[in-house]
Every structure is written in C-alpha cells, then in structure tokens.
Amino acid sequence: METYAMAQGSHNAAPNAIGYQHQTWWALVELLRSGPDRPDSAISLELYDDIAWDQAGTPTELLQVKHHQGSHRALTDRATDVWKTFQVWMDTASPGNPDGPTLVLVTTQVAGEGSAMAALRALGRNEETALDRLEAVAREAGSETTRTTRQKFLDLAASERRTFLHRIRVVDGSAHVEDVHAAVRACLQWTLPTGHEELFLSMVWQWWDSQALALLQGRLDSLDVGAAQAAIADIRDQFTRENLPTLIHLAEVNEDEISEQYRTRPFVQQMKWVAYPPRNLQKAIVDYYRAYTQAVQWVDEDLIGVAELTRFEDELVDEWEREFEWMLDGLDEDADDAAKRAVGKELLRTLLAQTGIAVRSRYNDPFFARGQRHILADSGRIGWHADFKARIEELLSIRI
Numbered sequence: 021m022e023t024y025a026m027a028q029g030s031h032n033a034a035p036n037a038i039g040y041q042h043q044t045w046w047a048l049v050e051l052l053r054s055g056p057d058r059p060d061s062a063i064s065l066e067l068y069d070d071i072a073w074d075q076a077g078t079p080t081e082l083l084q085v086k087h088h089q090g091s092h093r094a095l096t097d098r099a100t101d102v103w104k105t106f107q108v109w110m111d112t113a114s115p116g117n118p119d120g121p122t123l124v125l126v127t128t129q130v131a132g133e134g135s136a137m138a139a140l141r142a143l144g145r146n147e148e149t150a151l152d153r154l155e156a157v158a159r160e161a162g163s164e165t166t167r168t169t170r171q172k173f174l175d176l177a178a179s180e181r182r183t184f185l186h187r188i189r190v191v192d193g194s195a196h197v198e199d200v201h202a203a204v205r206a207c208l209q210w211t212l213p214t215g216h217e218e219l220f221l222s223m224v225w226q227w228w229d230s231q232a233l234a235l236l237q238g239r240l241d242s243l244d245v246g247a248a249q250a251a252i253a254d255i256r257d258q259f260t261r262e263n264l265p266t267l268i269h270l271a272e273v274n275e276d277e278i279s280e281q282y283r284t285r286p287f288v289q290q291m292k293w294v295a296y297p298p299r300n301l302q303k304a305i306v307d308y309y310r311a312y313t314q315a316v317q318w319v320d321e322d323l324i325g326v327a328e329l330t331r332f333e334d335e336l337v338d339e340w341e342r343e344f345e346w347m348l349d350g351l352d353e354d355a356d357d358a359a360k361r362a363v364g365k366e367l368l369r370t371l372l373a374q375t376g377i378a379v380r381s382r383y384n385d386p387f388f389a390r391g392q393r394h395i396l397a398d399s400g401r402i403g404w405h406a407d408f409k410a411r412i413e414e415l416l417s418i419r420i
Contacts (some may be wrong), residue, residue, distance in 0.1 A: 038087060038089055038197055039085075039086070039087040041197060042085065042087040042196075042197040042200065043065075043070050043071065043085040043087070044065065044232045044236070045197065045200040045201075045204075046071065046085050046126065046194070046195075046200060047063060047065055047071045047232065048200075048204055048225075048228045048232075049195070049200060049203045049204055049207065050063065050071055050083065051063050051243070051245070051248055052204060052207035052208065053207055054073070055245040055248060055249065056245075058073060058075075058245055059245055059246065060075060060076075060245070061073050061074065061075050061080065061244075061245055062074055062075075062242035062243055062244045062245065063242060063243050063245070063248075064235060064241060064242040064243070065232060065235040065236055066235070066236060067235075067241060067242065068082055068112075068121075069082035069083060069084060069108070069112075070083055070084050070085045071083040071085060072121075073121075074242060079121045080121050080122065081121050081122040081123075081124060082109070082113060082121050082122070082123050082124065083124045083125075083126055084105045084108060084109075084123075084124070084125050084126065085126045085127075086101045086105075086125070086126065086127040086128065086129070087127075087128050087196065087197060088127070088128050088129055089196065089197070090196075093129065094129065094130055094131065094132035094135075095127055095129035095130060095131045095132065095135070095137050095190075095192055096132050096135060096137070097132075097135050097136045097137060097153055097154060097157045098157055098160075098162060098163070098166075099129075099137075100163070100165055100166060101125075101127065101129075102125070102137065103165075103166035103169040103170060103173075104166075104169070105125050106169055106173060107169040107172070109123050109184075109188075110169075110172055110173070110176075110184075113187075115176060115180055115181075115183065115184035115187075116176065116177065116179065116180030116183050116184065117183070118183050118186070118187075120187060121187070122187055122189060123184075123187045123188045123189070124188075124189050124190075124191060125137075125140075125188065125189070125190050125191065125192075126191045126194050127190070127191070127192050127193075127194060128193070128194050128195070128196050129192060129193075130192050130193045131190060131192045135153065136149070136150040136151075136153035136154045136157075137150075137190050137192065138190075138192075139153070140185065140188050140189060140190040141189070141190050141191075141192065142189055142191075147182070147185050147186055150185055151181060151182060151185050154173070154185070155173075155174070155181070157170070158170035158171070158173050158174045159174065201221070201225075204221065204224070204225075205217075205221060208220075208221070208224065208252075211252070211256055213256065213259035215322065216259055216321060216322075216323065219265070219267075219321055220255065220256065220259060223255050223258075223265060224252060224255060227251055227252070227255060231243055231248075259323075260382070261380075262380055262381045262382040262383075263380055263381075263382040263383050264318060264323055264324065264379065264380050264383045265323070266314070266385050267314050267317045267318070268309075268310040268313050268314045268317070270306070270310070270387070273306055273309065273310060275302060275303075275305075275306055278305055278306055278309045279302045279305050279306075281309075282305045282308065282309065283305070285305075285308075285398055286397070286398050286399075286400065286412060286415060286416075287304075287308060287394045287395070287397040287398035288301065288304075288305065289411075289415060290397045290398075290403050290404055290405070290408060290412075291304060291368065291397075291404065293361070293364065293404065293405040293408065293411060294360075294361050294364035294365040294367075294368055294404045294405050295361050295365060296365060296368060304372075304390070304394055305394075306387075307387045307390040307391040307394060308391050308394040308395060308398070309391070310387050310388075310391055311387065311388050311390070311391020311392050311394070311395060312391065312395055314388065314391075315329055315392075324379070324380075328379070329379070332377070332379045332392065333392060333395075333396060333401075335377050336377060336389070336392055336393055336396060336402075337396060337401055337402060339371070339374065339376075339377060340371060340393070340396075340402040343367055343370065343371060344367065344402070344403075347363050347364070347366075347367045347406070348406060350363065351363060351406060355406075360405055360406040360407065361405065363406070364404040364405040364406065364408075365404070367404055368404040371393060372390050372393065374389070375389065377389060379392075400412040400416075
C-alpha cells in the first residue's frame with residue numbers, strides 16, 4: 021500500500037514538474053520574441069507572476085503559463101485553468117485599474133470556437149462577447165472548485181469587470197514543452213552559425229538555465245533585454261574565425277575526481293620534480309583535463325583543425341625553449357638539486373602566467389594555454405627541471 025502511494029504521488033508530481041520546466045523554458049521564448057520590441061524592459065520569473073515584463077521596476081505585463089501534456093481538449097470558459105488564473109490576477113493585479121499591467125494567459129490548449137477565451141485573443145478580439153459569456157458561466161452552479169472565484173468575479177463592479185477583461189489577452193495553442201526548443205531555434209534562425217547550429221543553441225540554453233536559476237533563487241530580480249541580447253551576441257561571437265567557444269567550464273569539473281584520475285601522469289611528476297605547491301598542482305591537473313577535452317571537442321565539432329592546434333603547440337614549445345635556455349644559462353655548473361628545483365619552479369610559474377600566445381587571436385581563456393603546456397609536458401616535449409629529459413626517459417622505461 022505504501023509503495024502504491026509513493027508511486028502514485030510520483031506520477032501525480034510529473035505533470036507539475038513538466039509544467040514548471042515549461043514555464044522556465046517559455047520565458048526564453050518570450051524574451052526572444054518580445055525582447056526586440058521592448059529594449060528598455062526586463063523579464064522576471066516568479067516575481068510578479070509566472071513570467072513578467074517590467075520597466076524601471078514597474079510590471080507592464082504578467083503572464084500565466086499553462087501546460088497540458090498530450091491534451092487535445094479545447095480550452096473552455098469553465099476550465100479550472102481560466103478561473104485559477106483569474107483568481108491570481110484579481111488578488112494581485114488590481115483588476116479594475118485601467119493603467120495596470122497587461123494580463124496574458126499562455127496555454128498549450130486551443131480555445132473553443134465561440135468561447136470567451138477565443139474572443140480574448142489578439143486577433144478577432146471581442147471583449148463584449150467575452151464579458152457576456154464569462155458572466156453567464158460565473159452565474160452557473162458549476163464546479164465547486166471555481167465557485168468562490170466566479171463569485172469574486174461577479175462581485176467586481178461592472179466597470180471593473182470590463183476593465184479587467186480589456187487587460188486580458190489569451191495566447192492559446194502555444195508550443196508544448198517538447199516543442200519549445202524548436203521555437204527558440206526559430207527565434208534565433210538568423211543568428212545561427214552555419215555548421216554549428218546545435219552547439220550554439222546548446223550554449224544559449226546553458227546560459228539561459230543559469231539565468232533562470234538565478235531568477236528563481238532570487239539572486240537576480242530580473243534580466244534586462246539589453247543584457248540578454250549582449251550575452252547571446254557574445255555566444256555568437258565565439259564562432260567567428262578569430263575566436264572559439266569555451267566548452268568545458270570549471271564549474272562542470274569535479275576537481276577531486278579528476279586529480280585522482282591523473283595524479284600519476286608524467287606532467288604531474290614533472291611538477292613534483294620542481295616542488296610545485298599541492299593546491300596549484302591540483303588546479304594544473306584540471307587545466308590539463310579541460311584543455312585536452314576541449315581540444316577534442318573543438319576538432320569533433322569542426323571548429324578547429326589539427327594543423328592549427330599543432331601550430332599553437334609549436335609556438336608554445338618555441339617559447340619554452342627560449343626560457344628554458346635562459347634558465348640553464350643562469351645555473352652554476354655544480355648546482356645541486358635544490359637550486360634546480362627552485363629555478364624550475366620559477367620557470368613553470370612564469371610560463372603558466374604567459375598569455376601572449378593564443379590559439380586564436382580573440383580566444384583568451386587562460387586555462388587553455390596552461391593546459392596545453394601540461395599536455396606538452398606530459399609527452400616530454402617540454403619540462404621544468406633542468407634534468408627533466410633524463411628523468412622522463414627513466415620514468416617511461418619504468419612504466420614499460
């Protein structure tokens with residue numbers, strides 16, 4: 021019995037979870053569709069309503085978003101969704117205020133022909149017909165679920181009801197949750213980088229998910245249209261010939277897990293030979309992992325060729341050769357291992373801080389060059405200790 025109750029509760033929660041996800045995703049569609057016409061506005065989630073537009077902190081449009089998975093039933097004037105929405109707006113949106121925000125019901129259902137909901141669409145709008153039909157429904161015995169709300173609607177003064185309906189707009193037949201991604205793609209059609217459309221869209225969604233979470237957690241009250249447009253333009257800019265997108269972000273990496281996985285690699289031993297600080301060594305392992313994984317993804321996505329990556333590696337090696345020669349030149353002939361460790365650590369620190377060499381002229385995320393240096397050290401092409409070549413040969417012979 022307990023198992024059945026838990027399963028039933030989980031099943032009942034699924035539509036709510038899908039609806040909540042749909043609301044969050046729909047906000048991006050709303051931002052992309054309406055944003056260009058509201059350059060001075062901002063969008064919010066669960067602040068004034070499910071979704072809201074505001075200008076200078078004053079709400080100008082409130083949206084209630086309703087999702088019905090796989091439902092083909094028409095939206096009727098008796099629907100619980102309709103009266104629940106009216107209840108919210110009568111409680112919070114001063115229904116009789118002619119200067120109040122526009123009130124929008126966005127629903128995946130389609131309003132029945134001849135209904136008040138159909139009469140409140142932007143096209144073919146007829147507020148008199150909508151008022152007559154809603155008043156008639158409100159006076160019916162009807163469902164107990166909506167009875168209190170319907171009575172509250174009737175308790176409004178006649179002028180308030182007219183004003184209330186004048187502010188309401190029904191957007192029916194909206195995309196279901198599984199179709200929202202296609203709607204976003206359509207909004208960004210002219211922005212998509214040729215050949216990398218899906219990667220670009222996934223980066224836009226990743227950006228939006230972080231913004232939506234900040235909005236829902238209250239870390240961000242609202243998102244300005246200008247800021248959103250700039251963020252999307254910045255993502256698009258990463259697909260130019262002079263730039264590249266960062267695909268492996270630090271927040272996505274489990275440092276402890278990666279450190280354990282790579283702790284015996286030759287590049288790690290190279291850093292230990294010059295007594296590199298343990299915490300910085302752990303960060304170096306993360307740089308190695310991110311750079312290696314990102315380079316593989318860049319090649320897989322056809323964002324960069326192997327030849328270009330090879331040229332970048334050759335430039336890093338050339339830089340290292342110059343600095344390594346200066347390091348050796350500064351060592352006494354009888355320098356002990358402590359002296360070699362000290363100058364090797366300084367060489368490593370100096371080169372990891374260098375940002376002059378970049379894989380693309382406008383790609384300047386420093387982890388990639390740092391990680392590539394560790395990749396080169398892992399193969400033995402470069403090193404930090406004065407005697408690294410002999411030590412690498414010994415290390416590899418032991419492994420064989």
